[in-house]
Amino acid sequence: MTDAPTITITGTAQIDGVPLFTDLDLSLPAGGWTCLLGPSGVGKTTLLRLIAGLDTGAAFDGTITTSDAQPPPPRVAYMAQEDLLMPWASVAQNVNFGAKLRGEVLDTARVDDLLDRVGLTEHAQKKPHELSGGQRQRAALARTLMEDKSIILLDEPFSALDARTRADMQDLAYKLLTGKTVFLVTHDPAEAARLGHAIHVMSADGIQSVAPPDGPAPRGVDDINTLKAQGALMQLLRGDAHA
Amino acid sequence: MRKFIPPFIAAGFAIALWQSIIIMTDVPRFILPSPATVAETWWKSRALIAEHTLVTLIEILVGLAVGVSFGILTALSLASSQTARVLMQPILVFTQALPVFALAPILTLWLGFGLGSKVAMSVLIIYFPVTSAFFDGLMRTPQGYLDLAKTMQARPRSVLWHIRVPAALPSLASGLRLSAVYAPIGAVIGEWVGASQGLGYLMLLANGRAKTDLMFAALFTLGILSVVLFLIVKRLTERWSDRSRSLI
Numbered sequence: 001m002t003d004a005p006t007i008t009i010t011g012t013a014q015i016d017g018v019p020l021f022t023d024l025d026l027s028l029p030a031g032g033w034t035c036l037l038g039p040s041g042v043g044k045t046t047l048l049r050l051i052a053g054l055d056t057g058a059a060f061d062g063t064i065t066t067s068d069a070q071p072p073p074p075r076v077a078y079m080a081q082e083d084l085l086m087p088w089a090s091v092a093q094n095v096n097f098g099a100k101l102r103g104e105v106l107d108t109a110r111v112d113d114l115l116d117r118v119g120l121t122e123h124a125q126k127k128p129h130e131l132s133g134g135q136r137q138r139a140a141l142a143r144t145l146m147e148d149k150s151i152i153l154l155d156e157p158f159s160a161l162d163a164r165t166r167a168d169m170q171d172l173a174y175k176l177l178t179g180k181t182v183f184l185v186t187h188d189p190a191e192a193a194r195l196g197h198a199i200h201v202m203s204a205d206g207i208q209s210v211a212p213p214d215g216p217a218p219r220g221v222d223d224i225n226t227l228k229a230q231g232a233l234m235q236l237l238r239g240d241a242h243a
Numbered sequence: 244m245r246k247f248i249p250p251f252i253a254a255g256f257a258i259a260l261w262q263s264i265i266i267m268t269d270v271p272r273f274i275l276p277s278p279a280t281v282a283e284t285w286w287k288s289r290a291l292i293a294e295h296t297l298v299t300l301i302e303i304l305v306g307l308a309v310g311v312s313f314g315i316l317t318a319l320s321l322a323s324s325q326t327a328r329v330l331m332q333p334i335l336v337f338t339q340a341l342p343v344f345a346l347a348p349i350l351t352l353w354l355g356f357g358l359g360s361k362v363a364m365s366v367l368i369i370y371f372p373v374t375s376a377f378f379d380g381l382m383r384t385p386q387g388y389l390d391l392a393k394t395m396q397a398r399p400r401s402v403l404w405h406i407r408v409p410a411a412l413p414s415l416a417s418g419l420r421l422s423a424v425y426a427p428i429g430a431v432i433g434e435w436v437g438a439s440q441g442l443g444y445l446m447l448l449a450n451g452r453a454k455t456d457l458m459f460a461a462l463f464t465l466g467i468l469s470v471v472l473f474l475i476v477k478r479l480t481e482r483w484s485d486r487s488r489s490l491i
Contacts, residue, residue, distance in 0.1 A: 054390050078394040084387045088409045100405055101397030147395065 004150040004181040006030040007072060011062010013046060020046060020058055026200065026207055030067060033174070033182045033217060035192035037233060038202035044185045047202075048153050051183065052076050077149040081156040083140040085128035091115070092124040095142045114142040117176060134165035138172065145176055152177055154184040158191065167221050170194055174218040189233035193226045194219045201236050210236065276456040285460035292445070292464055299442040300468065302358060302430040306365025311422060313366065314373025315415070321374075322381035323403055335374065343367045344432055351437040361441070365429030369422040376421070380414025381407050416480035423476040427469045442468075 007028040013020040020043040028034040038044050049056045051064060053073030066072060085094045093100070095111045115121050118138040120131075128136055137157060144152065154173075158166045166188075174195055186192055192199050195217050199210045213219055213229040220226065258278045264270070265277045272280060285292065317335075320327045347364055354360040384407045392402045434443025442465045449457035 049390075052390075052394050054393060073394070074396060076394050078391060080387055080390070082387050084385075084391045086388070086406065086409065088412075097391075097405075098395040098397075101392055101395050101401040103398055103401060153394075 003068070004031045004179060005066040005068045005070070005072075005075075007051060007064065007066050007151065007181060007183075009047065009051065009062065009064045011060055013043060013050075013056075013058045013060045013062075015058045021202070021206070024062070024207060027198075028181055028183050029198060030181055031179050032197035033177075033184060033195050034198045034200070035184045035186060035196035036200050036202055037186060037189060037192050037237060039237065040187075042202045042204060044202055045155055048155050048183060048185050051151070052078050052153050054078075072151050075149050076151045076153055077144045077147040078153045079140055079144045079155070079157040081159055083128070083136040085136055085139055085143075087128055090125050090127060091120055091131070091139045094128065094139055095146050097143060098147050111142075111146065114145050117145075118142045118172065132165075134161055134169065137161060137165075137169055141169070141173055141176065150180055152180045152182045154182065154186075156186055159187060166191070167194075171218050189230045189237060190221075190226075192233060193229040194221065199229075199233070201233065203239070208236065273453045273455050276459060280456045281459040281463070284454075284456040285463070288457060288460060292442075292461060295440055295442050295445045295461070296464055296468060298440045299427070299430050299434070299465070302361040302433070302441065303365060303426045303468075303472065305358065306362045306429060307369060307422060307426045309362060310366040310369030310426070311373050311419065314370050314418065314422075315377060317370075317374045318377035318381060318415075319403075319408075321378050322407065323399075335371065339371050343429075347432050347436040350433065356437045356439060360437070361430045361433035364433035365426045368425045368429035372421040372425065373415070373418040376418025377411055377415040380411025383414070384410045412483040416483040419476050419480055420473065423473045424469065427465060427472065431465065 008026070009028075010023075010025045012022050012024070024047075026034075026036075026047070036044050036047070043058070046056045046058050050058075050060055051072050053071075053076070064072060085091075086097065089097065092108075092111050092115065095114060096106050096108070099106050112121070112124070115124050118141055120135060120138055120142065123131060123135060123139075128139065131139065140157070157173075158169045161169060170191060184191070184195060193213055196212045197217065199212050201208045201210060210229075210233060213223070213225040215223065215225060261278050265275060276284075317331070321331060343364070346367065347360075350360040350363045350367075354363055388406050388410065389402065392406055397405075430441070431443035431446075434441040435447055438444040442461050445461045446458050446465075449455070449461060
């Protein structure tokens with residue numbers, strides 16, 4: 001794994017001539033969690049997919065640069081709201097799926113280690129449909145870690161989970177993704193307040209940076225500063241921050 | 244066991260209805276034989292029927308093997324090549340607009356009265372449903388899987404074999420079930436046009452000689468053969484179909 005880079009994305013995107021975002025300038029600091037909040041349809045996912053090198057359906061005019069001048073896509077691991085586990089493959093096979101797709105030698109020892117770290121050792125041979133939603137996302141997290149990439153793109157990966165499982169997953173993901181450049185797109189102000197080293201709110205008017213709460217992430221779910229930040233983010237999302 | 248009861252009740256009801264029509268209308272047996280007569284003829288001619296059934300069965304199985312193989316290969320090449328799609332799709336659709344039955348005499352002319360023309364007829368009938376179902380499945384791979392594969396720097400061939408094909412197996416399974424139903428139809432049509440053996444030939448022969456009971460006996464044998472074939476294919480593809488339920 002190469003050292004995690006800082007990623008800077010600047011530019012304008014439009015879909016069928018309709019501007020999605022204009023003169024955007026966003027920096028994802030190396031080795032930290034950047035959380036991007038915002039309502040649906042403002043281009044959060046488009047931004048994430050641009051960094052990942054995936055099709056977006058949008059015309060992007062701008063640049064994506066990194067601190068080490070290497071392009072991001074080969075160093076990206078991606079986790080979406082759906083776990084994207086292959087239903088016909090076992091949990092262990094799913095964790096190893098990247099190596100299989102690249103025709104590489106399968107590293108079963110590492111799979112076992114990662115399954116142990118996400119607490120799925122006893123479920124290794126099960127099919128995804130035999131797992132709960134939280135377990136499935138843990139398997140997806142193990143698959144993401146298996147890729148051993150320095151840039152991690154998370155597109156609302158915890159949003160379909162119940163509140164308690166979501167908080168557990170946030171803690172686990174934070175612990176296991178230490179040192180990587182993480183970009184988390186989320187709808188949830190609480191998630192951004194708990195995990196972000198940098199927090200941005202995206203709206204039709206552009207991107208607004210918000211100072212993260214004091215204290216090291218992952219911040220406690222009952223931490224007063226985190227809760228205050230969550231409230232402020234919520235106000236901002238509702239568009240009445242200055243009211 | 245319980246699920247086998249309704250079909251037997253339905254069959255019993257149909258036989259009772261059949262028998263009562265005969266009693267009420269007093270129709271001559273060369274027009275409509277009674278269920279008992281058909282059963283009796285079936286038992287008496289069992290060696291003859293078995294002989295012709297075996298011929299038809301071989302035609303069906305060879306037709307299925309060839310038709311399914313061609314269908315799978317076509318779907319794979321269509322799915323992996325844009326050029327193949329542009330060139331072959333109009334041809335495929337056009338061939339489906341032709342009544343395949345009309346080709347039966349030509350096939351007999353070209354391939355003779357033996358196995359070849361019947362297999363060809365079955366293949367023609369099976370080919371499109373298998374191709375179309377599997378191709379459809381291959382083109383409907385969930386976008387998220389493909390995105391994931393792209394971020395994993397997957398090789399295109401791996402994407403086909405490890406994602407698109409397994410994700411399309413439920414669709415292929417429905418194509419195979421259809422083909423199990425269509426294959427016997429193809430074989431019998433082939434036999435009607437020109438044959439010296441097989442259940443279709445036996446039905447024509449019996450009909451021509453006013454042996455309606457034998458005709459019915461052969462017809463029911465064909466029906467049972469088709470149902471058994473369908474159930475076997477259904478059973479074999481069940482594992483694939485179950486997967487579709489766990490697809491996102």
